[in-house]
Structures are given as structure tokens and as C-alpha cells.
Amino acid sequence: MTVDVQTLPPDLADTVEAHGKAVAAGDNRSVLADFMPDRIGQLIASADVPNRLKGAEVRSISDVGNGRYDAVIRYTKLDDEWFELRSRWLRFEDGSWRVFSVRNIPATAPWMDITGSAEDGSDQPHWDGLRDGVLRIQRCGTCRTWIWSPRPICPSCHSFDTRWEAVEPTGTVYSWTRTWQPFTPESTGHLPYVVVLVELRGAGGSRVVGVLADADGITPVIGAPVRGTIEAPPDEEHWPLLRWHLESETK
Ligand SMILES: [Zn+2]
Structure with missing residues (x-):
């Protein structure tokens, strides 16, 4: 395990280790007790964890600022394959450490089957454009x-x-929403995510919908400048995604 001894609170490592063991043992009562009370419902849906596991190993704990710490725990399945979850911890008002959010690693939200052109093909050039970057x-x-x-x-x-005209993928946040519900199977383990309605500067203020990257714990500001990046799909069956980033991040 890699820890930053300078900044790591002495009681956090033990808490994280016990949490990993509780998850691996299927001790749901202990696991739920580690969650922030107002986030339990959300956290249950936020990670994709098999019913039976062999073990857990804390890989790292790091200070991410504002009194929050990210712990990466590697879980081993019965077939010896493993996966990792990143849990974010902060101190609750009763003094205990609690989980504020959980993410599968990699944290990148997945490609969903709902992407791609409409059945009538009316937006096909848009999707073909994304394939061309x-x-x-x-x-x-x-x-x-x-x-x-x-x-x-x-x-x-x-x-x-x-x-169809090429447009610079820059704009401002017209509206946004945070989604806690896994509306598609692929989004389980990647909750919550933030969807932004972006007003495109270069297209007369046309508004396009997309996912805001790295938005965990971020509350977007209406009017904030954003820049889109086109991310290649993992395979030929899926379409590229236009994902939005707050401009301050990309500088
Ligand atoms: Zn016209």
C-alpha cells in the first residue's frame, strides 16, 4: 500500500482496511455503516460488486484536499480475477470516517448502447462526424x-x-443535472454522473446534451465555459462520445 504519511490521518488506514474486508466478506451491515448516512441509497447503486469475493487489499490512500481522501481497494473474485474500486472518505460529524463516493476504476463512464444515430438516420452525419473527430x-x-x-x-x-457544418466544440453550460439512477446497466458503477446542456458558441447557441467529465463532487455553474473532447469507443460496435470538460480543468 502506498500512503502519504505526512498527511494521512492515523485512524483512516485501519478504517479503510476494515471496510475492504467487510465488502469482501459480504458483511453488508458493516459496509452500510461506513457510508455517509445521506448517501446510502446512492452509494448502493454506485459500484458494481459481485456477490461473492475472495479478498480485499488496500492499494493506496491519498489526500485529495478539502479533508477528503481517496482509497483504492483491490478486490479479488473467486476465480482470482480482480477489480479495483476508488472510495472517497471524509470525516462525519460523529468523528468516524465515512464513504462519500465510490467509483469503479477506470472511472471513465462507459459507452452505452443508446449512442448512435436515430432510426430514421436524420442525425447520421453528426455521428459520422464524431467518428472523424x-x-x-x-x-x-x-x-x-x-x-x-x-x-x-x-x-x-x-x-x-x-x-452539416463543423463546429468548434466549445460553449457554456446552459443547464445541468446530476443523475443517481442507473438508467442503463452500463452506468451501474459510474454514479452519479452529471449531464450538461451546452450552448454552442459557434452554432448560434444550439444546445447539445452530453456528460460532464470528472464531475464527481462538482457543482457546475450556469454559464461556465466548457470544451468538448471526442473520445474513441472501445470497439466498432459503439460510437464515439462527445464529453464535456470545464474550461478551468483543461488549462
Ligand atoms: Zn432556413
């Missing part, structure tokens, strides 16, 4: 109005001359 938004060839979401005719002048 470009954000493409529909635009009227007659009156130059930006059109999003995609339509067969321009909502402004009713022209059928619609085109």
Missing part, C-alpha cells in the same frame, strides 16, 4: 439558421436544403 451540427443552406436537433426541413424558412 469533428462535431457537426445541421445548418440551413438557404437562411443559414443552425438546426438542432436535426430535422428534414429548416424550421425557420422551410427550406429542404439542410447541410
Whole structure:
């Protein structure tokens, strides 16, 4: 285990180790007692843990600021395969250490089967654009109005001359929401996540929806500048994802 002796509270390592053992032993009562009381419901859904495990080993504990510490625990399955979870700890008002959030490692949210073009193919150029590493938004060839979401005719002048133009993936947060519910099986273990509605500067204020990266514990500010990155999918069956980052992070 790697620990920063300078900053690690003396009672945290023992707590984390006991927590890992409780998880591995399926001791749900002890595990739940380690959770922040107001986060129990959320935490139960936030990590994907098999019913039966062989063991647990604390890999690291690190100070992430604001009185919070990240512990990485490696769990071994019955078949000797392992996986790691990152739990974030902070001191509760009763003096005990409690888990504030849990993440599978890697923390990157997964690709969901719901990505890809609509059945009618109206947004196919958008998805093809992402495959080419470009954000493409529909635009009227007659009156130059930006059109999003995609339509067969321009909502402004009713022209059928619609085109697709490359747009710089920068904008501002128009609205956002934090999701605790695993609406798809893939999102289990990656909760909560933050979805932002981004107003694109370069596309007449068209608003596109996407996941905000590294948003655990972050409360986005309306109007905050964001930049999108196009992330390649793990395989040919999935489509690239446009994921948003707060501008302050990318500097
Ligand atoms: Zn038009």
C-alpha cells in the first residue's frame, strides 16, 4: 500500500482496511455503516460488486484536499480475477470516517448502447462526424439558421436544403443535472454522473446534451465555459462520445 504519511490521518488506514474486508466478506451491515448516512441509497447503486469475493487489499490512500481522501481497494473474485474500486472518505460529524463516493476504476463512464444515430438516420452525419473527430451540427443552406436537433426541413424558412457544418466544440453550460439512477446497466458503477446542456458558441447557441467529465463532487455553474473532447469507443460496435470538460480543468 502506498500512503502519504505526512498527511494521512492515523485512524483512516485501519478504517479503510476494515471496510475492504467487510465488502469482501459480504458483511453488508458493516459496509452500510461506513457510508455517509445521506448517501446510502446512492452509494448502493454506485459500484458494481459481485456477490461473492475472495479478498480485499488496500492499494493506496491519498489526500485529495478539502479533508477528503481517496482509497483504492483491490478486490479479488473467486476465480482470482480482480477489480479495483476508488472510495472517497471524509470525516462525519460523529468523528468516524465515512464513504462519500465510490467509483469503479477506470472511472471513465462507459459507452452505452443508446449512442448512435436515430432510426430514421436524420442525425447520421453528426455521428459520422464524431467518428472523424469533428462535431457537426445541421445548418440551413438557404437562411443559414443552425438546426438542432436535426430535422428534414429548416424550421425557420422551410427550406429542404439542410447541410452539416463543423463546429468548434466549445460553449457554456446552459443547464445541468446530476443523475443517481442507473438508467442503463452500463452506468451501474459510474454514479452519479452529471449531464450538461451546452450552448454552442459557434452554432448560434444550439444546445447539445452530453456528460460532464470528472464531475464527481462538482457543482457546475450556469454559464461556465466548457470544451468538448471526442473520445474513441472501445470497439466498432459503439460510437464515439462527445464529453464535456470545464474550461478551468483543461488549462
Ligand atoms: Zn432556413
